[in-house]
Structures are given as C-alpha cells and as structure tokens.
Amino acid sequence: MKRILITGAAGFLGSHLCDRFIKENFHVIAMDNLITGDLKNIEHLFKLENFEFYHHDVTKFVSVPGKLDYILHFASPASPIDYLKIPIQTLKVGALGTHNLLGLAKVKRARILIASTSEIYGDPLVHPQTEEYYGNVNTIGPRGVYDEAKRFQESITMAYHRFHGIETRIVRIFNTYGPRMRLNDGRVIPAFMGQALRGEDLTVFGDGSQTRSFCYVDDEIDGIYRLLMSDYVYPVNIGNPHEITISEFAEEIIKLTGTKQKVIYKDLPQDDPMQRQPDISKAKEILGWEPKVGREEGMKKTYEYFQTLSKEELEKTDHRDFSERNKK
Secondary structure (H helix, E strand, O other): OOEEEEEOOOOHHHHHHHHHHHHOOOEEEEEEOOOOOOHHHOHHHOOOOOEEEEEOOOOOOOOOOOOOOEEEEOOOOOOHHHHHHOHHHHHHHHHHHHHHHHHHHHHHOOEEEEEEEHHHHEOOOOOOEOOOOOOEOOOOOOOHHHHHHHHHHHHHHHHHHHHHOOOEEEEEEOOEEOOOOOOOOOOHHHHHHHHHHHOOOEEEEOOOOOEEEOEEHHHHHHHHHHHHOOOOOOOEEEOOOOEEEHHHHHHHHHHHHOOOOOEEEEOOOOOOOOOOOEOOHHHHHHHOOOOOOOHHHHHHHHHHHHHOOOHHHHHOOOOOOHHHHHHO
C-alpha cells in the first residue's frame, strides 16, 4: 500500500484529497495544526486502519515514521480574512513549511506536490492567465503576504528539483468551491450563500464587473491527482475557464436560493484582482483533464451542503484567536 502525507488535511481541499486517496487505496497520513482547518471535515476517516492524523504545525520540524511515497503540501491559510488576520503565519507556512516538507521529501525519496494558486498572477495584465505569465503582484500590499508566500513556494520547489533531483509537482489552483467550505471566510461563494441563508442582502465589492472562474471541488481534486501521477514538473493551472462577473454571479445565487435579497455594493479591497480565468491548455494536453461539473450543478450541491448547517453554524463567525496562535 502506497503511503501519502497530506498537510492542511483538515481544510476544505485537504479533506477532499484525503477522501480521494483513501478511495485509491493509499495509506493516508493527515497533518494539520487546525489554525483554519476543522477536524469535522475528516472525522469520518478516523475509524479506518489506513488513515492516521498528526496535529502538527509544518513550520516546525516535520518527522513521519516509515516510508513515504508521496507528499501533498496544502497547509496554508487560503481566504482573505485568514491571511489578513495571520500574515506572519501565512508567510511562514509558505516558506518554512515548504522548506521542511521538501527536506522530508528528500530524506524519504518521496514525490511532492505543492499547492500554489492563481494569486501568484496578482491583478493580471494578461487574460486568460497562462502558466508562462509572471504576474502583476504588489509585494508590499496586504495581499502580498499570500501572493509572495506562494511565489516563494514555487521558487524553492524548483530549486530542490534542480539541485537535489527531488520529484516535484506544482499545481496552480483557481477558485474552487463545494461542500466543507467555511462560511464567513471572505471568499465569494460561502459569503453569498451565507448571506442568502440568513436573509441578508448580498455584498459585492467594487462595481461587480470583476470576473472569477469557479471550479467544483471534485474536478479540482481529479486534476490534482492526475498532476501528481504525471511526469510534468512545471506549474499547471487547474481550474474552470468559464468566466462570470461578480454581479452576474450574485444574481445566480439569488435565483438558486429563491431569496429576494438585494445586491449592495461596497468599496473594492486593495489589490483585489479584476480578472481571473485560467488557460487550461496544458492540463488538457498533459493530463487529459478538463472540468466536467457545470456551475449550475456544482452550486446546487454546494447550496444543499450549506442548508444542512444549523442556525448557530450559519450565524457564527470565526472566534479563534489568530493573534495568540500567531505568536506561538
């Protein structure tokens, strides 16, 4: 049985990756410090013999007994609310955490896949974004802590590949959605759905003309799996190229939820990208991958998940003391 370490395993994408690799008959070693992850996302796996969990911060030395065939590094705050509240931890997990895991991959002779993001493109001047585009990022802006953490992550990964001969893979993830997303984390879909379920008006930042491209989680996980098993070492965009404006998307959510809220507009946050659309030519050619789940189907499944949450869960905000955790 192949053994795989998945960091950030209690998060949104991490937990779905755990499910996929269990399904593929791997022994899954899950790791998370729970700074933004939630054990309820993986508690259904605890009873399995081929699943184990380590409560650990990967910015500290990482040790896993026994052989390792693969490592997936998905530990990182991923929403604007999170990385603006914990900027130092965001930078540390991108730098120190990645360094530690690349070192572990070297010792274990394991293949490692690093989770990068479309945010490395910043507010892009090229549309759609190809992997060859170097980006337009404000290094000293508030979002720079996330953007630059991911850009450094890619650089050190390629350095380990070239200098140490480590088998590395880099996935650039575009906006992904589906069950297990956290409400009130600052991302568009859970924010809109949470507001709709609470009977609040939907908040659009800016004039709503900015665009996003949303990929359903099952498609995203399949693309990541295929990339890990491929021989391609350079970054690959995995996302859905179907683009929509935020204003149009807000109207879709109102129609989906059957609510009668208005759309209200507020100031656009600093450095918020105006366009986001992946060029997935490489994924199609190299991995034979493209998304299969349409937005209407995916949003319906996601809304059904949010409907299962209790009133308390819908209304609560995240009260975890990020400042205290960041000092540790």
